[in-house]
Amino acid sequence: MQGQWHRVSPQRPCKICRKPDWCGYTDNGLSCCMRVPSDHESLNGGWLHGAAQKAPVAPVARWVPDAYEAPAFDAGRWWETVRHVCRPPRLTPWADALSLPVSALDWMGGCTLGAILAFPMYDGEGHVCGIRTRTQAGEKRAVTGSRAGVFLPTVRLDGPPVVCEGPTDAAAAMALGYEPIGRPSCSGSERHVVDTCKRMGYERVTVCADNDGPGVTGARRLANVLNAARISVRMVIPGGYKDLRDWFRAGVTRETVDAAWSQSEWRS
Numbered sequence: 729m730q731g732q733w734h735r736v737s738p739q740r741p742c743k744i745c746r747k748p749d750w751c752g753y754t755d756n757g758l759s760c761c762m763r764v765p766s767d768h769e770s771l772n773g774g775w776l777h778g779a780a781q782k783a784p785v786a787p788v789a790r791w792v793p794d795a796y797e798a799p800a801f802d803a804g805r806w807w808e809t810v811r812h813v814c815r816p817p818r819l820t821p822w823a824d825a826l827s828l829p830v831s832a833l834d835w836m837g838g839c840t841l842g843a844i845l846a847f848p849m850y851d852g853e854g855h856v857c858g859i860r861t862r863t864q865a866g867e868k869r870a871v872t873g874s875r876a877g878v879f880l881p882t883v884r885l886d887g888p889p890v891v892c893e894g895p896t897d898a899a900a901a902m903a904l905g906y907e908p909i910g911r912p913s914c915s916g917s918e919r920h921v922v923d924t925c926k927r928m929g930y931e932r933v934t935v936c937a938d939n940d941g942p943g944v945t946g947a948r949r950l951a952n953v954l955n956a957a958r959i960s961v962r963m964v965i966p967g968g969y970k971d972l973r974d975w976f977r978a979g980v981t982r983e984t985v986d987a988a989w990s991q992s993e994w995r996s
Contacts (some may be wrong), residue, residue, distance in 0.1 A: 729835025733760070741868045744777050762918070762953075791885065795902055804856035811839040819845075825864070827977035832899040835881045836908075847895040849877030849912065852923020860895060868894075878920045879910030889928070890951065891921055892936045892972050893943065900976035901936070904985060914938060914946035918953040925959055932960035932994060938971045955995060962992040 735751045736742045742751035744761035749834040751774065752760040758778040760770050768776040818840045823830040834877045841861075845959075846878075849858040849870075858874030870876070879895040881902055892898055898910030909924055911917050925933055933954065937947030944965070951961040966975040967988060 758995040770886045778968060788846050801871070802859075803848065803858050803871070803874055805835065806859060806865065806871065807839070807856055808884050810841055810846065811837065812867070824972070826896055826899075828896060828899050830975065835883050835902055836879060836884050836895050836899045836910075838899075840897070846871070847879055850920070850924070851877050852874070852920045852927065854880075854924075854927060862896075876917055878912070878917055878918075878924055878926065879908070889925070889930045889933045890936055890972075891933055893938050893946075894971075897936070897972040900973040903920045903976060904980075906934075909933070911946075911950075914943045915949065918950055920955045921950060922953060922959070923952070926957070930959065932962075934989060934992075935961055935963045936972050937963060937965050939965045939969060943971075951995065958996075960994050960996045962989070962994045964989045964992050 733754055736748060736751045737942055738748040739957070740753075740762055741748045743753065743759050745751065747763065758776060758931035760774045760776055762774040762927045764775065764777070766775040766777050770776055775858045779974040782849050784795045819833045819838055821979060822838070822840065822845050823833055826833075833845075839846050843864050845862045847860050847862075848856045851857040857877045860874070860882070862869060862870050863869075863922055875880075879898045881898070885905055885907060886922040887903065887905045887907045890901045891909045891911065892901055893911050893914055895910050901908035908926075911921065935947045935951055937943040945965050951963050967980065969975040969978060994995060
């Protein structure tokens with residue numbers, strides 16, 4: 729018997745990662761950590777640790793969002809200040825280099841600071857928590873003091889929601905008429921994705937993986953987490969291309985994408 733599952737708290741943090749949220753534990757010493765891997769993966773996207781490492785159960789049957797702690801760096805004010813003075817046509821050279829519409833970069837909150845392109849990252853409550861930057865050489869970093877979050881559009885198209893990797897893939901999804909949620913990398917930020925889906929009222933989402941090993945692995949893990957949160961998922965890849973932006977750059981249309989993705993099954 730594995731015992732009853734409980735959520736961790738500030739008073740009783742996770743024994744594995746020492747964090748006060750997201751993880752779970754039982755009275756008999758089994759922990760489900762959502763951050764530290766083990767040889768025993770749980771169906772909710774976490775990993776089992778402890779004496780009772782047996783069947784891969786899903787200890788968190790219902791997603792309960794925790795409060796987010798505001799970062800010391802005021803990322804929202806930074807973004808609003810820079811964006812106020814740095815909008816199209818300054819985005820035009822970046823749009824040309826990335827083979828994306830200027831409007832899509834603008835809708836994703838893109839702004840320029842010298843030779844740097846910047847996008848806001850949001851936590852699950854919809855607050856700007858960090859700033860991701862990209863240089864002309866393709867180097868991706870974050871403004872000091874930022875916290876990782878998801879990339880969200882500043883306008884709504886009422887299209888089907890798609891989770892993809894990075895702000896430029898999110899811009900490509902938006903250019904195709906989807907509602908994007910961009911992850912900062914192929915792994916992590918699952919909590920932000922789930923809380924964003926809950927806040928937006930999404931009951932089913934498409935997870936578009938980068939067409940490589942880490943991308944597919946990260947997408948599968950996210951799909952498990954979304955399912956544990958009672959959100960239906962289908963996992964897809966961008967045709968024979970590296971990522972969604974490459975597929976868009978090759979001239980794919982919304983109709984072609986819908987037809988290709990319709991072959992993938994929804995999983996609840």
